[in-house]
Amino acid sequence: MVDIERPKASDMFNKQTELFAKKGTFEEAYPDIEDFQIEVEEAGLHYQPINERFDPEQPPGEYFNCHNSRCYGGGVSIGKILQKMGRERLETFETTESCKGYEGSPKGRRKYQNCETCFKIKVTLKYKLYFSALSHPY
């Protein structure tokens, strides 16, 4: 069988208009974050999961894509976690999110089962002092 593309969360997201798409870079989207470290540990079946670290030198996108090659629309929203942290003024946060995608036929016409991938995400943020005195911009 030919390997036909299965779009991931970020591909699907690119077709939508949401915060990140409108705002462009990480810095523009999160102007009150001075420094950050994000660790994503992927755990899944049938494939080699990927662990990745992000920081200001290498910022994440809105979504971290699922690396399960059978998964359709898979990934986890990093942007959602950062927005939640920003609203609650959290400096550290750990969560385990399951993949939003599903294993299906190419182009997603048929759904076989939910993707079993999980993402363990650990975030440490440092807010800019100026912003920490104000209410959150989102």
Ligand SMILES: [Zn+2]
């Ligand atoms: Zn997945």
